[in-house]
Amino acid sequence: LVHFSPSRPRTESLYHSFDQLAKKRRIFKVETVGDCYVAAAGLPEPRRDHAVAMARFARDCNAMMAPLVKRLEVDLGPDTGDLALRTGLHSGPVTAGVLRGERARFQLFGDTMNTTARIESTGKAGRIHLSQTTADILTESGKSHWVVARTDRVHAKGKGELQTFWLSTLDEEKDGSEGKSESA
Numbered sequence: 001l002v003h004f005s006p007s008r009p010r011t012e013s014l015y016h017s018f019d020q021l022a023k024k025r026r027i028f029k030v031e032t033v034g035d036c037y038v039a040a041a042g043l044p045e046p047r048r049d050h051a052v053a054m055a056r057f058a059r060d061c062n063a064m065m066a067p068l069v070k071r072l073e074v075d076l077g078p079d080t081g082d083l084a085l086r087t088g089l090h091s092g093p094v095t096a097g098v099l100r101g102e103r104a105r106f107q108l109f110g111d112t113m114n115t116t117a118r119i120e121s122t123g124k125a126g127r128i129h130l131s132q133t134t135a136d137i138l139t140e141s142g143k144s145h146w147v148v149a150r151t152d153r154v155h156a157k158g159k160g161e162l163q164t165f166w167l168s169t170l171d172e173e174k175d176g177s178e179g180k181s182e183s184a
Helices: 008-025 048-074 113-120 133-139 170-175
Strands: 028-033 035-042 087-089 095-100 106-109 128-130 147-149 155-156 160-162 165-167
Touching: 008 028, 008 035, 008 048, 008 087, 028 106, 035 048, 048 087, 048 128, 048 165, 087 113, 106 113, 113 128, 113 155, 128 133, 133 147, 133 165
Parallel strands: 087 128
Antiparallel strands: 028 035, 095 106, 128 165, 147 165, 155 160
């Protein structure tokens, strides 16, 4: 979430809507940490269409944001109106486990998770930012029309310069503007 402040009722309402959608789309919600909703496709059972499934889930979450934020704005006040999603998608192997401590919880670890965090943090509010790996998988899955190359490269901490992509919006698909290049 962009423009997030730690208002539990606000995020719980949004996250509950995402949880319902995740269940419908067979997406595994891993955790929420502050303003970050972590989900994966292909857990606990691998699925060949994981990148397509996550792209659809991310698009649906983005589409849900405007009506959800309008409803929250009525309930919680005008400072809620600037909430937006910034989404990063990356594909790869992860290590999973339960961390013990005061609050034991299931988590994902590894380079894939680090790269996903970098893709998310170098994205833009309201857009779904893709790694090269995920863009390639979408293209191989017949969804090249969903992939829009960024004209600029992004610098990702610990990764260097990366070529990344945007997932086209549903509106871009409708008006035929997908497949073009675009910067941040």
